[in-house]
Amino acid sequence: MDVTTLHAFFRHLIRLLACLLPLSTALAQPAPAGPEALAVGVEQLRHVIGLWNVTITEFAEDGSVARTLPGTYRFDWVVPDRVVSGRSEIPELGTSSGILFYVRERRATIEMVSVGADGHLWVMTGPVDGETRTTPPTLLADGRSMLLRFTRFNVTPDQFESRMESSLDGGETWTPGNHQVFVRAEPVTSE
Numbered sequence: 631m632d633v634t635t636l637h638a639f640f641r642h643l644i645r646l647l648a649c650l651l652p653l654s655t656a657l658a659q660p661a662p663a664g665p666e667a668l669a670v671g672v673e674q675l676r677h678v679i680g681l682w683n684v685t686i687t688e689f690a691e692d693g694s695v696a697r698t699l700p701g702t703y704r705f706d707w708v709v710p711d712r713v714v715s716g717r718s719e720i721p722e723l724g725t726s727s728g729i730l731f732y733v734r735e736r737r738a739t740i741e742m743v744s745v746g747a748d749g750h751l752w753v754m755t756g757p758v759d760g761e762t763r764t765t766p767p768t769l770l771a772d773g774r775s776m777l778l779r780f781t782r783f784n785v786t787p788d789q790f791e792s793r794m795e796s797s798l799d800g801g802e803t804w805t806p807g808n809h810q811v812f813v814r815a816e817p818v819t820s821e
Contacts, residue, residue, distance in 0.1 A: 668759075678703075680705065681815040681816050683701075685698060688807070699722050701721065713731075716729035775798070776797065778795070781795075
């Protein structure tokens, strides 16, 4: 095959791939959430609205308690029943972070993103009708890759708990990172 024919072949192949790419992207998208699943995700957003006192228990690598810290989280609507903004503050550490918590109906997921003073954006995604969200792999300074998994449980109208775990082996095993207990600090008012 001569160079001209080879170039023509690659140009044709690139055009074909360019035409197929939108189709493959559309096929890869999950189906929109059904009404029941979507209602579960929306209820999670509704539940967190307000001010919460939080007690954070951090664990050492051996699983023992490293320290316990008090803090606060506040969540407010940006787009009712779809997007919540939040702020966390841990006074003892002098830290705060911004949070967005939202339903992605077309992907049937619920997602939470958080960014603090270090500028690292954590993205946590899970099924819209579930209470567990996982980050994509994050590259660490030592070259290893880490996943974080957040699970909300023991949910009542004025309290819930959250567990953060990490994995350095692609999710095969999980190590406790912290445990948070959220207690509502003020009653919810209807808008």
